[in-house]
Amino acid sequence: MAIIEEENLVAAAAGVEQLVRDLQRTVRSGITKTEKWRIQQLKALLKLIVENQDSLVQAVFTDLGKPAHQVVFTELLILATSCKLAIKELKQWMAPKEVPVPPMALPGIAFVVPEPLGVALVIAPWNFPISLGVDPLIGAISAGCAAVLKPSEITPTVSSILADLLPKYLDTDAIRVVEGGIPITTALLAQKWDKIFYTGNDTVGRIVMAAAAKHLTPVTLELGGKSxxxxxxxxxxxxxxxxxxxxxxxxxxxxxxxxxxxxxxxxxxxxxxxxxxxxxxxxxxxxxxxxxxxxxxxxxxxxxxxxxxxxxxxxxxxxxxxxxxxxxxxxxxxxxxxxxxxxxxxxxxxxxxxxxxxxxxxxxxxxxxxxxxxxxxxxxxxxxxxxxxxxxxxxxxxxxxxxxxxxxxxxxxxxxxxxxGVGESGMGAYHGKHSFDAFSHYKGVYHKSMEADADGTFPPYTSARNNLLRSFLTEDLEEI
The missing domain is CATH 3.40.309.10 (Aldehyde Dehydrogenase; Chain A, domain 2)
Known part of the structure; x- marks a missing residue:
């Protein structure tokens, strides 16, 4: 758990900077990339939800006055379902996918490898303070990222219980919680992240995007609008x-x-x-x-x-x-x-x-x-x-x-x-496999055999070789 005091923004910024370095070190160790680690964390997160449902329901009621059935339906049940789906499908999501290779690239094979983006920042809103923070975290864990969760200070009871519970169930070398208000969020946004996931309003969304642009950090913005x-x-x-x-x-x-x-x-x-x-x-x-x-x-x-x-x-x-x-x-x-x-x-x-x-x-x-x-x-x-x-x-x-x-x-x-969303209602998407995608980079890999190259692909380009290359232009036209 990382709870940083707001009174001294300089100290807060230094603490956040060290936190990011610690998480980067964890990612570089390779532990978060393993299927075993990801499954362990997802199962632990599911266990947290099930074992602490009464406390979580009470925390949301304290902050927002929501009745228990609303919290169970809109927060806990969605999270449990997300965890179960990720556990079930993770192996398939992680698997490299082979793609076709054109004649000019033979003899060779090509495939797409999903890799974790790295260290992610998840900034949660107050209206669904558990699910809209933890659900993106499920995506980050599934993808093999380390992550910082920043709960909303507007729902302090929920923020406090997440800061207390998550370290008891999850790997604190890779998953941290940072509590605080605007100064802490400002310090967090000043860091170089590999991914920022923000849920909230479009005004703060613009601030998040501007901060991310300084480091060319990819963002997912879940905003709103008049539906x-x-x-x-x-x-x-x-x-x-x-x-x-x-x-x-x-x-x-x-x-x-x-x-x-x-x-x-x-x-x-x-x-x-x-x-x-x-x-x-x-x-x-x-x-x-x-x-x-x-x-x-x-x-x-x-x-x-x-x-x-x-x-x-x-x-x-x-x-x-x-x-x-x-x-x-x-x-x-x-x-x-x-x-x-x-x-x-x-x-x-x-x-x-x-x-x-x-x-x-x-x-x-x-x-x-x-x-x-x-x-x-x-x-x-x-x-x-x-x-x-x-x-x-x-x-x-x-x-x-x-x-x-x-x-x-x-x-x-x-x-x-x-x-x-789209336009001013946001960019990027998550839920299910889309959550895994949101925190992954799909890396293209091309592997060529050491056998003979396709004739005509290297200089000198004689008339025969030029004709061979041109033949690729008209190949399969009759089938289109």
Missing amino acids: PVYIDDSVDLKVSARRICQGKWSFSDGQACIAPDYLLVQENIVPKLVETLKETIVEFFGEDPSTCAELGRIVNANHFRRLTRLLDDPRTAEKIVLGGERNEQSLFIAPTIVLDVPLDVPVMLDEIFGPILPIITVKGVDEAINIILDLPKPLALYVFSTNKAVQERFVTETSAGAVGINETVLHVAVLGLPFG
Whole structure:
């Protein structure tokens, strides 16, 4: 474990620099490259999750007020599944893959070898403080990297328990935890890493990318954005409302990067959908959501005040059709629906990251797609329609990190899908094999036999040899 005090940034920087040197020494020893070491660490990490699930659930509740089932479903279960998949598939992921060799390169063979990038830095966010830190760590371990995990200081209880538990289960010569705030993060970013994996907002994402650029360090940025939902009149509104409400409010009270941010609704179903959403919110959270144990709370006073400012904007306040109640002492904001706010009000300009859901009336698919294209590319886009042509239009005519059809959020649980953004919602992806890829370099290897070379590949280039080389241009054309 590495817990570095923030009071003296110079000392902190020196401590971080020594930490990186120690991890580089471990990587150079070759221990992390072995399949045995990787499997041992993955099994130990799985054991940590299973043996400490109650303590981890309590830590998240202390910091965020999340109920136990949310933590188990969105944090621990995803991590356990990721560990099990990596343990099962690691041998195959690590294996060199042979690739075809053209005639001019014969006699020889070529293959691709995945190698660990080296020493990685993983910076975790506060909204899913366990899974969004440890899941990338699974990728780093699988790939054979050493790594530093920097938990969010906004969730201090989770940060503390990770700093306490990880060294008890994992190889501390290769895996470290560094706690602290902005000064520590600044000191970490000043180092030369072989990979930086950051999950958070686009403002800090730019800072991370600028720091990485100084050393030409590759980055994976998992950011966010305004994830839209389109709904037409072909769907069952009750089913749709339940799935939207779950994705918006049941997972971290809207404080999730893939939570539905706003709805684009075909005009003839808007009144009915609004009523159905209201009924569903009461069904899920009761007549008084402030007393509901199923709802989390806003993470801190700063975010509470930020969301309050969005609601108190005059052009938004007059459009509230449900909710709007809040209690700063308990950091509670009720599930809130605003109807047909102007597109230039603050709630529609930036990612909401909270329990406010704007509904925008649209005439149909064309208008909805144009609104989406006018905004930065989102991390997720959701389409509620049984019309396959409509579904296909959103898949092909818009750009997003992922598309969910007739569902929200649950694509994150499909480990075969890459999870990542595009444009301002991020770069790179992970989950499952994609996590292994995120921390690996795929090295090309060409091995040539000492037998005779292909005739015509060396000088002098006589007419016959030139004709032979030109023959490669037209080879197999009839088969194309």
